[in-house]
Amino acid sequence: MPGTCVIGLQWGDEAKGKLVDILTEEHDVVVRYQGGANAGHTVVSGGQTWKLSLIPSGILRDGVTCVVTGGVVLDPASVIREMDGLESRGVKIGRKLLLSDRAHVVFPWHVTEDRLLDGSLSGGEAIGTTGRGIGPCYRDKVGRSLAIRLGDLYRPDFREKLAHIVEVKNRLFAGWGGAAAGIQPLDAAAIHADYALHAARLEPHVADTTAFLLDEVEVGKRLLFEGAQGSLLDIDHGTFPFVTSSNSSGVGVSSGSGVPGRWVNRVIGVVKAYSTRVGGGPLPTEQINPIGEHLRERGREYGTVTMRPRRCGWFDAVAARYTARLSGVDHLAVMLLDVLSGLDEVKICSAYEIDGKRVTHFPSHVDDLKNARPVYETLPGWDEDLTEVRGYDDLPRQARAYLDRIGELLGRPVAIVSVGPDRAQTIFRHGASFGGGAATPPASTRPPHPSAAKV
Ligand code: IMP
Numbered sequence: 001m002p003g004t005c006v007i008g009l010q011w012g013d014e015a016k017g018k019l020v021d022i023l024t025e026e027h028d029v030v031v032r033y034q035g036g037a038n039a040g041h042t043v044v045s046g047g048q049t050w051k052l053s054l055i056p057s058g059i060l061r062d063g064v065t066c067v068v069t070g071g072v073v074l075d076p077a078s079v080i081r082e083m084d085g086l087e088s089r090g091v092k093i094g095r096k097l098l099l100s101d102r103a104h105v106v107f108p109w110h111v112t113e114d115r116l117l118d119g120s121l122s123g124g125e126a127i128g129t130t131g132r133g134i135g136p137c138y139r140d141k142v143g144r145s146l147a148i149r150l151g152d153l154y155r156p157d158f159r160e161k162l163a164h165i166v167e168v169k170n171r172l173f174a175g176w177g178g179a180a181a182g183i184q185p186l187d188a189a190a191i192h193a194d195y196a197l198h199a200a201r202l203e204p205h206v207a208d209t210t211a212f213l214l215d216e217v218e219v220g221k222r223l224l225f226e227g228a229q230g231s232l233l234d235i236d237h238g239t240f241p242f243v244t245s246s247n248s249s250g251v252g253v254s255s256g257s258g259v260p261g262r263w264v265n266r267v268i269g270v271v272k273a274y275s276t277r278v279g280g281g282p283l284p285t286e287q288i289n290p291i292g293e294h295l296r297e298r299g300r301e302y303g304t305v306t307m308r309p310r311r312c313g314w315f316d317a318v319a320a321r322y323t324a325r326l327s328g329v330d331h332l333a334v335m336l337l338d339v340l341s342g343l344d345e346v347k348i349c350s351a352y353e354i355d356g357k358r359v360t361h362f363p364s365h366v367d368d369l370k371n372a373r374p375v376y377e378t379l380p381g382w383d384e385d386l387t388e389v390r391g392y393d394d395l396p397r398q399a400r401a402y403l404d405r406i407g408e409l410l411g412r413p414v415a416i417v418s419v420g421p422d423r424a425q426t427i428f429r430h431g432a433s434f435g436g437g438a439a440t441p442p443a444s445t446r447p448p449h450p451s452a453a454k455v
Contacts, residue, residue, distance in 0.1 A: 002222045003264035006333075007250045008230030009323040011277040013303070013310065014270040015335040015418060017041025020226045021057045022423055023268075027224035029065045029216055030058035033256030034246035035228035036073040036106060036137070038130040040304025044421045048089070051304055055082050056226055059096060065216075067209050070102025071246065071256025073137040074150060076198035078106075099202060100209040101151030105195075109169045109186055110136040116176060116183070127242055128279030130305050138245035150206055153199035162195070163188045210258035217263045225253050225264065231323035239366050242281025250327030269329030269412065271320050273337045273402075276310040278303050282369045285313035285349045299339040314347040314376065317409035322362035324410045333416035334403055337395075338425075343381040346402055349374035350409055379405065386419040392429045 004023060008014040021043045024030055036054065043050045043057045050060060054074065058064040068074065083093055110133030117136070119126040129135060140147040146165050152158055166188040173183045217223060231249035232238045238248070246252060254261045274295050277283040286292065295301060295312035302309055324332070340346055351360045352372035363369050382396040389395055395403075395417070407414040417427040 002217055002220055003225065003259070004223070004266045004268065005225040005227065005250060005253055005264050005327075006268050006270060007227040007323075007327045007329065008248070009232075009269045009271045009320045009327065009329070010230045010275055010316075011232045011281075011283070012039075012228075012230040012248075013276055013278065013301075014230060014272050015042075015421075016227065016270045017043050017052070017057055018335070018418060018421065018423070018426075019268065019270055019333055019416065020224065021045060021060070022426060023224055024056075024058040024061055024064055026222065027058075027064065028221040029067060029213070030056040030224045030226055031067045031069060031213065031257050031259075032056050032072060032226050032228065033069045034071045034248060034252045035244060036134045037075045037078040037132045038134045038244060038305060039228035042304055042421070045423065049421075050086075053082060053305065054079055055086070055097060058224070059086060059091060059093065064096065065098060066096055067098045067213060067257075068100060068103060069209050069213070069257045070100040070149075071252065072100070072103045073106055073134055073141070073246075074099065074103040075106035075132065076150075076195065076202055078132075080198060080201055093205075095204070097205050098207045098209050098212060099150060099205045101149065101206050102208075102210070103150045104137055104141045105148050105150055105153065106133045106137045107148070107165075107195075108191060109166075109173075110134075110140070112173070112183060113139075121241060126280050128281075128308075130279075130303075132305070135245040150202070153195060154203065154206070159192050162192055166191065213257060213259050217259060223259065223263065225257065225259075227252070231327050232319060234326075237326055239281050239369060242279065242366060249323060250329070266331070267327055267329045268331050268333055268416070269320075269324045269327055269410075270333045270335060271315070271406070272299075272335050273315060273340050273406075274299070275313045275316050275319075276301050278306070278308050278310045282366060282372070283311050283313055284319075284352065284369065284372045284374045285316045285347075286311050287313045291343070294343065295339060298342075299336055314349055314374070315406065316349045316374070317406065318349060318352055318360060319362055320406075321360075321410045324412055329410075329412050331415035332407060332410060332412050333418065334406060334414050335418040337399060337403070337417055338386040338419040340381065340399075340402070341386055342383055345378050346381050346398075347376040347378050348402075348405060348409065350377050351375040377405065387425060389419055390424075390427060392417065392427050395427075 056066040058066045113136035118129045166186045229248035233244045234249040292312045380398045382398040403414045419425045
């Protein structure tokens with residue numbers, strides 16, 4: 001059974017890129033199946049730092065095919081910029097990159113709509129989007145009549161279809177105040193010229209990726225599915241409406257890629273050793289104080305895409321336990337553990353108090369989450385620098401106790417610990433093998449679910 005899936009269990013930015021890069025070594029195909037240029041991942045490889053957004057980091061390795069599927073919304077200019085950046089540093093892309101002809105295309109009007117409509121929640125609150133046109137593009141996908149997919153750019157009626165959509169969008173924009181409101185009318189001919197150029201550049205990479213992936217799994221190729229954002233930003237299961245517009249939890253793998261779930265035999269849930277969130281919405285364990293500052297500065301918690309400072313707080317085990325179950329996680333990877341060094345004590349939120357009641361389930365309504373008061377367990381901190389530690393048993397006793405408690409609360413073993421950005425700064429525990437063909441441990445070997453444990 002050939003599929004591994006890497007899913008963020010928090011609000012994104014869990015350092016999944018580093019893990020995907022390590023696991024790529026043992027896979028044949030890396031699959032990006034949702035989101036768009038809102039994602040950003042940083043990979044440190046061969047002493048060089050790479051910042052990627054839509055193209056999987058597998059592109060840095062030979063013999064790996066990188067697939068961007070139909071579940072993704074694709075901004076051609078942004079993909080081309082990434083390709084140029086890689087090629088200018090000597091990375092040969094060739095046929096290693098496949099882009100789905102089913103992927104919906106981001107156009108300039110999507111970016112305009114993103115800018116205009118964020119902040120229009122009742123009460124004037126903003127989702128705080130990345131401004132990359134992601135939500136508006138998915139909205140047009142679901143609405144269907146104003147949508148263009150990558151494969152459409154190569155059809156004879158592309159110009160006509162585009163002209164029709166531009167006309168409709170210009171009418172909508174006029175209704176929103178037009179030029180007086182700072183919205184310039186769209187020029188169909190100019191947009192067509194730009195996108196025809198983009199289409200020509202991308203053409204060698206455009207393919208029916210659903211058929212490709214089904215062929216690959218059926219001949220036993222090992223697939224690595226790379227989730228973007230985090231499970232708590234999932235459109236259906238996250239902290240709605242403060243979410244992204246795709247299924248960023250494990251449930252999105254099949255719908256986004258076209259590969260049935262039966263081909264995914266191992267799910268690695270990635271968490272940071274603490275919590276971060278960028279944009280609006282509740283973050284129950286947020287620390288607006290020197291602890292939060294410590295996490296932001298030590299963890300370099302500034303957005304890869306937007307450079308916004310991230311909001312920081314203690315590890316939220318209520319939220320991560322929910323998403324570990326939702327995404328069907330087998331193993332946990334705890335990233336950025338080194339950032340916690342130097343704190344006298346470390347805290348884990350193991351329950352919420354909502355309206356005077358203590359709960360350990362994650363609320364389905366965002367207002368309940370806004371009212372949630374975290375109930376913390378406090379553990380002793382450690383001073384040691386962890387960045388040179390390479391064995392689990394060499395971690396300070398307090399750090400091991402912290403990890404053990406996270407594993408216990410989430411009901412899954414902590415199999416991987418990261419203590420720095422470099423590939424070498426990674427600890428594999430339990431002699432864990434992460435080759436593409438390794439089987440999922442039988443349920444009986446997993447620790448009990450924490451509803452059965454003390455919380
Ligand atoms: P959008 O995906 O640009 O529509 O933004 C919706 C929400 O998801 C905002 O709060 C963003 O900050 C957040 N978001 C989107 N992509 C990422 C990501 O890759 N990491 C962290 N947060 C993200």
